[in-house]
């Protein structure tokens with residue numbers, strides 16, 4: 001869903017179970033939660049079974065109370081405590097989330113790397129949480145990553161971003177990766193010297209396509225067929241990240257929720273791959289339909305056109 005540079009990504013399995021990764025921003029009279037509920041209705045569900053909060057920044061956890069007021073939720077999943085206690089917005093939104101949990105109406109899972117979520121109809125494995133990472137490669141992964149070079153080094157991030165809950169989803173032959181806002185130094189630990197994740201079909205672009213995430217070691221290591229970027233008009237979509245994705249070996253298309261002003265004409269996909277090319281408020285979304293044979297389609301709700309990616 002388009003939540004204007006935050007994250008809200010809904011997965012619905014053939015078993016009619018649902019996983020929502022993040023809830024968008026607070027405020028705006030419930031704008032983001034209403035967009036999420038509309039997407040859930042369109043997908044034919046009246047309850048969200050699992051809401052996974054990647055980390056406690058306001059563009060991810062901020063929409064929880066508004067969402068909980070609008071649709072039944074089964075279980076919340078997160079990385080545990082807020083570690084960013086010096087940031088007033090983070091503290092406020094974490095407390096609002098804790099108040100929702102304290103109603104006792106919801107189950108709660110503290111995610112640990114290696115956990116497999118109990119969602120039916122796909123296999124969702126946690127690969128990062130609270131700064132910890134899987135200590136051994138996922139099944140089928142573990143090859144040396146040829147993109148790792150000594151010169152790709154990044155400072156240690158100390159914000160909530162590096163604590164993001166990252167999830168690797170498998171549906172039949174299809175692999176999808178969503179790392180929330182996980183930052184460069186954690187990417188390097190996951191991808192170098194060996195690639196602990198393996199290859200993916202669909203990369204939900206980390207951190208809205210901002211320059212603190214999405215290193216060559218990650219993107220070229222996972223080698224996605226399709227990247228989907230949850231950027232806003234004025235948030236995310238950094239030209240450096242766009243360049244890395246566009247040059248990724250094997251990439252077929254990059255889809256974007258917005259035309260980011262930061263990128264300008266030289267660093268944006270063609271209009272047919274952008275849900276909202278003209279400003280912030282049209283709220284068009286990108287919908288992916290996956291098939292167990294590994295084929296999938298991406299549908300742009302603005303153009304009403306979809307593109308098929310055949311199984312390989």
Ligand SMILES: [Zn+2]
Nearest residue numbers: 006057059181
């Ligand atoms: Zn974010």
